[in-house]
Amino acid sequence: MSITEILFWFLSALALMGATMVVISKNPIYSIIWLIVVFFAISGHYILLNAQFIAIVNLIVYAGAIMVLFLFVVMLMNLNSQTEPQKNTWLKVAGAISGGSLMLIMVDVVRSAADMQGKTALVKEGNIGLIKNLGRVLFRDYVVPFEIASILFLSAMIGAVVIGKRERDEPAAQ
Amino acid sequence: MPIQYYITLSVVLFCIGVVGVLTRRNAIIIFMCVELMLNAVNLLMVAFSKMHHGNALATNPDSLAGVEAQLFVFFTMVVAAAEVSVGLAIIVMLYRNTHSVDVNFLNRLKN
Numbered sequence: 456m457s458i459t460e461i462l463f464w465f466l467s468a469l470a471l472m473g474a475t476m477v478v479i480s481k482n483p484i485y486s487i488i489w490l491i492v493v494f495f496a497i498s499g500h501y502i503l504l505n506a507q508f509i510a511i512v513n514l515i516v517y518a519g520a521i522m523v524l525f526l527f528v529v530m531l532m533n534l535n536s537q538t539e540p541q542k543n544t545w546l547k548v549a550g551a552i553s554g555g556s557l558m559l560i561m562v563d564v565v566r567s568a569a570d571m572q573g574k575t576a577l578v579k580e581g582n583i584g585l586i587k588n589l590g591r592v593l594f595r596d597y598v599v600p601f602e603i604a605s606i607l608f609l610s611a612m613i614g615a616v617v618i619g620k621r622e623r624d625e626p627a628a629q
Numbered sequence: 630m631p632i633q634y635y636i637t638l639s640v641v642l643f644c645i646g647v648v649g650v651l652t653r654r655n656a657i658i659i660f661m662c663v664e665l666m667l668n669a670v671n672l673l674m675v676a677f678s679k680m681h682h683g684n685a686l687a688t689n690p691d692s693l694a695g696v697e698a699q700l701f702v703f704f705t706m707v708v709a710a711a712e713v714s715v716g717l718a719i720i721v722m723l724y725r726n727t728h729s730v731d732v733n734f735l736n737r738l739k740n
Contacts, residue, residue, distance in 0.1 A: 459630070459675065460630070463630055463634070466633075467638050470638070470642060470644070471638070471641060471645070474642050474645040474665055475645060477645075477648040477649065477658075477661060477662070478645060478652070478653065478658075478662065480646060483655060483657055484659060484692070485689045486658055486661060487661065490661050490665065491666070493642075493665065493668070497668055497671070497672055498683065500672055500675075501672075501675055501734060504675055504676065504679050505676050505679070506678070506679070506699055508703075509671075509675060509699055509702050509703065510705060512670075512706060513671075513706070515701065516706050516710055517664070517668070517706070517709075520710065521664070521709075521710060521713050524714070524717055525657065525660075525717070527712075528657065528717050528721060529657060531721070532721075532724050532730065542630070546651075546652060546686050549651075549654045549725060550648055550652035551648055551652065552714045553643075553647075553651060554648030554651060555644070555648070557639060557644050557647060558641060558644035561640045561644070562637055562640055562641070563707055565633055565637055565640065566633065566637075571632055571633050571636065572633070573631075574632040574633075574680055574684075575630060575631055575683060576630055576631075576632050576635055576676045576677075576679040576680045576684055577679040577680070577683035577686070578630050578679070580677060581682050581689065581695075582681065582687065583678070583679075583682050583693055583694075583695050583696045583699065584699060586674075587704075588693055589696060589698055589699060592693070592696045592697070592700060593700055593703075596678065597700055600704060604704060604707045604708075607707070607711050608707070608710075609710065609712055610711075611693065611711035611712075611714050611715050612714065614715050614718070615714045615715050615717075615718040616718075617642030618715070618718040618722055619718045619721060619722060623709060
């Protein structure tokens with residue numbers, strides 16, 4: 456077993472365990488911490504696939520910014536484990552069965568698809584993930600979507616401020 | 630690595646996200662499971678990008694095939710960041726009005 460395979464299996468196991476713990480944790484803060492673990496594992500996968508730019512952006516944007524935002528909101532609301540009062544067992548069973556069926560069907564399709572036999576993803580080589588190539592294509596072919604993304608960010612920021620603004624006659628939250 | 634391994638990993642991550650959205654009642658956890666699904670798709674897109682690149686390298690050693698998929702991953706992250714900012718603002722607003730983040734409280738549009 457080469458070092459690449461060992462890394463692949465380790466990162467996959469870490470991602471799957473983290474994702475499972477996100478779903479089954481009672482405390483929202485533990486969910487957030489496990490989600491950070493998942494993001495680190497996925498970034499490791501990107502580095503293994505030689506997509507360094509995506510890996511770093513994933514770490515900065517997801518594990519850095521978005522998770523801090525989630526943690527901030529959870530802390531602001533002072534949530535703890537007994538804030539989920541309605542425990543409907545049938546709902547959980549039904550959700551697990553339907554999600555598991557979806558997974559079984561898709562895994563079986565992947566396993567038996569003739570198109571996928573013998574195809575490999577290039578690992579540890581290839582230079583398309585470097586920022587030099589990505590930036591060149593981004594600013595040559597995709598510059599209009601890039602600028603539209605900035606407008607999207609501006610509108611999202613304004614939208615968040617407008618949603619969060621308190622009405623004048625609304626009493627202050629206790 | 631065989632592409633099936635990456636597809637299977639992405640499928641399993643996506644389905645864990647689906648189960649989380651279906652079973653949890655906490656709006657913030659549901660939101661985090663949506664992020665999990667987005668990340669599964671991103672991983673799948675990068676793996677396909679490298680598969681396409683590997684196929685193209687066999688004929689042309691200077692090929693840049695597969696760059697677009699990684700740019701799409703970048704744009705997905707941009708849209709997800711914008712979505713998170715607005716969505717968390719909505720959840721904070723919901724909490725301020727109902728003092729709960731339980732999505733079962735959101736059935737008042739029924740009446």
